Amino acid sequence: MKVKRFFAQTMAEALKQVSEQMGPDAVILSNRRVDGGVEIVTALDYDENMARQRLGNQAEEATNGSRLAEMQADQHRRLEDELSRSRDRIREVREKRASQGASYAGSFAAVQEEVSGGFGDIELLPQAPREAYSDELAQMRAEISSLRDMMQGRRPQPEPEVSATTAVQQRLAERLQEFGLGSDLAGSISRRHKAGRLEDGWKQSLKMLCTGVRTSRMEWLDEGGAYALVGPTGSGKTTTIGKLAARYVLKHGSDSVALVTTDRYRVAAHEQLFVFGRILNVPVRVVDESHSLDDILDELSDRHLVLIDTAGLTSADKGYQEQLAELARSHHNIKTHLVVSATSQPRIMKSVWHCYKMANLAGCVMTKIDEALTLGESLGFVMETGLPVAYYTDGQKIPEDLHHAEAVPLVRLAVDRLKTLQQQQAVAEGLKEHA
Secondary structure, X not given: OEEEEEEEOOHHHHHHHHHHHHXXXXXXXXXXXXXXXXXXXXEEOOOXXXXXXXXXXXXXXXXXXXXXXXXXXXXXXXXXXXXXXXXXXXXXXXXXXXXXXXXXXXXXXXXXXXXXXXXXXXXXXXXXXXXXXXXXXXXXXXXXXXXHHHHOOOOOOOOOOOOHHHHHHHHHHHHHHHHOOOHHHHHHHHOOOOOOOHHHHHHHHHHHHHHHOOEOOOOHHHHOEEEEEEOOOOOOHHHHHHHHHHHXXXXXXXXXXXXXXXXXXXXXXXXXXXXXXXXXXXXXXXXXXXXXXXXHHHHOOOOOEEEEEOOOOOOOOOOHHHHHHHHXXXXXXXXXXXXXXXXXXXXXXXXXXXXXXXXXXXXXXXXXXXXXXXXXXXXXXHHHHOOOEEEEEOOOOOOOOEEEXXXXXXXXXXXXXXXXXXXXXXXXXXXXXXX
């Protein structure tokens, strides 16, 4: 995304500049009156999701797309102002040190090229003897590099030591972020790779992921008990219960399994579960004012496996607290699992976890694996929360697209997904260049 500011005496003149320099695809992020005329901030290839990532936590304040664009424009103004101050500072140091190091200008060319990349209009000072002001140069170099990263939309990283190990760690962290891990987790894993080639660090990181992703050893179908699935609407709770029930019936028959729903908050909320019940010849019970969850579970105590579907409520919904308290207070040993869609953003995954963790979560089920571009986000989520993964689903087929989770196959699947994404991107770039 390319962002640029324009100044003119009138709005018509400013828009003409935008049209001439940015073209018809430019998006206006903001416009305002300034001393001497107007200012317009525009962007090419504007992506709202990318803008939210660049703004970080500040993006939560944006209630709509217009406000988000204004915040993006404000951030760009601040960065340009900071860059301008850095230029002034460099000129001051250049003038101050010019008499000390003119003869060293040639040896400074490499440093100048490195720190000014992307800002070719910055004139850097010739290098005086290094021992005279090396600390000042290092500070300026870190400042300019940080500004360059922010202008290009990357999170600034601390200035690393110049060593092969650190360079490999940086490249490894970048690859882990492409894999889908968050920057903090990717940085933490990459720093554990102390020496060696990038590919060695990549293999070591994947092994660490396999160790960090916890999974359930026993399958529910064999272990038995009462299992409740909680999560937001659309995460795949009911479909997952249908897959589990179908697999159990195929393996053990329909006499020792039952389905329960606590969703009495929405009209016709039980219909899909009743359809599964009729097809599989499995009883379906509904928790309501006349039948509490414990009463129904007492009635189904002779069943080897009881699967409990719940309403996809948020903390703002009326029955949210009631439903979770009902699960937590039950005198039955209900193993509650959070259903997490692999297509959700990491921030949404964590928000959902915070909403439902009061239900004494025993683990999670990952759904819609087939629809996600990368799986590192889901793996990072379960590593950070410590939730064991019981199952994952990768399609709508019942019960074929349900899989008992194991760490190594999950990580391998995530690696394959990354390779597929990279191949698609390479093809797209090739077609773009050809066109």
